[in-house]
Amino acid sequence: MDRSELASYCHRCGAVVVGTYETVPYVGPGTHVVELHAVHVQRCAACTNMLIEVPEPAALNILIQCLGAEMVQPLPQLAYEMGHWCILPRPSGATGATVPAS
Numbered sequence: 001m002d003r004s005e006l007a008s009y010c011h012r013c014g015a016v017v018v019g020t021y022e023t024v025p026y027v028g029p030g031t032h033v034v035e036l037h038a039v040h041v042q043r044c045a046a047c048t049n050m051l052i053e054v055p056e057p058a059a060l061n062i063l064i065q066c067l068g069a070e071m072v073q074p075l076p077q078l079a080y081e082m083g084h085w086c087i088l089p090r091p092s093g094a095t096g097a098t099v100p101a102s
Contacts, residue, residue: 015046028064037079037088055080
Protein backbone atom coordinates (compact mmCIF):
# COMPACT_ATOMS: atom_id res chain seq x y z
CA MET A 1 0.00 0.00 0.00
CA ASP A 2 1.34 3.45 -0.92
CA ARG A 3 2.11 5.79 2.02
CA SER A 4 -0.18 8.48 0.53
CA GLU A 5 -3.12 6.09 0.85
CA LEU A 6 -2.64 5.70 4.61
CA ALA A 7 -4.68 8.03 6.81
CA SER A 8 -3.10 9.59 9.85
CA TYR A 9 -5.04 10.42 12.96
CA CYS A 10 -4.89 13.21 15.52
CA HIS A 11 -3.06 12.31 18.72
CA ARG A 12 -5.37 14.64 20.66
CA CYS A 13 -8.88 13.62 19.51
CA GLY A 14 -8.45 10.71 17.06
CA ALA A 15 -9.98 12.46 14.02
CA VAL A 16 -8.39 12.31 10.57
CA VAL A 17 -5.44 14.64 9.94
CA VAL A 18 -5.42 16.37 6.54
CA GLY A 19 -2.17 17.49 4.93
CA THR A 20 -2.02 20.57 2.69
CA TYR A 21 0.60 22.99 1.37
CA GLU A 22 0.00 26.53 2.58
CA THR A 23 1.66 29.92 2.91
CA VAL A 24 2.10 30.51 6.64
CA PRO A 25 3.65 33.23 8.82
CA TYR A 26 6.86 32.31 10.62
CA VAL A 27 8.37 34.23 13.52
CA GLY A 28 12.12 34.06 13.23
CA PRO A 29 14.79 35.33 15.60
CA GLY A 30 14.00 38.64 17.29
CA THR A 31 10.91 40.33 15.94
CA HIS A 32 11.35 39.26 12.31
CA VAL A 33 8.31 37.70 10.67
CA VAL A 34 8.31 36.20 7.17
CA GLU A 35 5.82 34.23 5.11
CA LEU A 36 6.83 30.70 4.16
CA HIS A 37 5.41 29.64 0.80
CA ALA A 38 4.11 26.09 0.18
CA VAL A 39 4.98 24.61 3.58
CA HIS A 40 3.45 21.24 4.48
CA VAL A 41 0.77 21.73 7.16
CA GLN A 42 -1.09 18.89 8.84
CA ARG A 43 -4.41 19.92 10.43
CA CYS A 44 -6.88 17.86 12.42
CA ALA A 45 -10.30 17.84 10.78
CA ALA A 46 -12.06 18.14 14.16
CA CYS A 47 -9.96 20.01 16.73
CA THR A 48 -7.37 22.81 16.61
CA ASN A 49 -4.34 20.48 16.57
CA MET A 50 -1.90 21.43 13.79
CA LEU A 51 1.68 20.61 12.77
CA ILE A 52 3.70 22.84 10.45
CA GLU A 53 6.72 21.08 8.97
CA VAL A 54 9.55 23.61 8.61
CA PRO A 55 12.60 22.08 6.92
CA GLU A 56 16.04 23.15 8.19
CA PRO A 57 14.87 25.64 10.84
CA ALA A 58 18.44 26.61 11.84
CA ALA A 59 19.31 27.63 8.26
CA LEU A 60 15.99 29.46 7.98
CA ASN A 61 16.65 31.44 11.18
CA ILE A 62 20.12 32.49 9.95
CA LEU A 63 18.63 33.65 6.63
CA ILE A 64 15.92 35.64 8.44
CA GLN A 65 18.51 37.29 10.71
CA CYS A 66 20.59 38.35 7.68
CA LEU A 67 17.55 39.65 5.80
CA GLY A 68 16.35 41.55 8.86
CA ALA A 69 19.72 43.28 9.19
CA GLU A 70 19.82 44.30 5.52
CA MET A 71 16.21 44.96 4.50
CA VAL A 72 13.38 47.24 5.46
CA GLN A 73 10.17 45.55 6.63
CA PRO A 74 8.22 43.68 5.36
CA LEU A 75 10.60 40.82 4.73
CA PRO A 76 10.06 38.80 1.53
CA GLN A 77 8.30 35.47 1.15
CA LEU A 78 10.58 32.44 1.43
CA ALA A 79 10.22 28.97 -0.08
CA TYR A 80 12.11 25.72 0.44
CA GLU A 81 13.02 24.40 -2.99
CA MET A 82 15.50 21.72 -4.04
CA GLY A 83 17.05 21.51 -0.57
CA HIS A 84 17.57 25.26 0.02
CA TRP A 85 15.63 28.24 1.32
CA CYS A 86 14.95 30.71 -1.52
CA ILE A 87 13.79 34.33 -1.55
CA LEU A 88 10.68 34.72 -3.71
CA PRO A 89 10.33 37.85 -5.85
CA ARG A 90 7.93 40.44 -4.52
CA PRO A 91 4.78 41.10 -6.52
CA SER A 92 4.96 44.33 -8.51
CA GLY A 93 3.87 47.34 -6.48
CA ALA A 94 4.89 45.79 -3.15
CA THR A 95 6.41 48.07 -0.54
CA GLY A 96 9.74 47.50 1.15
CA ALA A 97 13.35 48.24 0.38
CA THR A 98 13.89 50.55 -2.54
CA VAL A 99 16.90 51.14 -4.73
CA PRO A 100 17.76 54.82 -5.26
CA ALA A 101 17.68 56.06 -8.84
CA SER A 102 21.06 56.92 -10.32
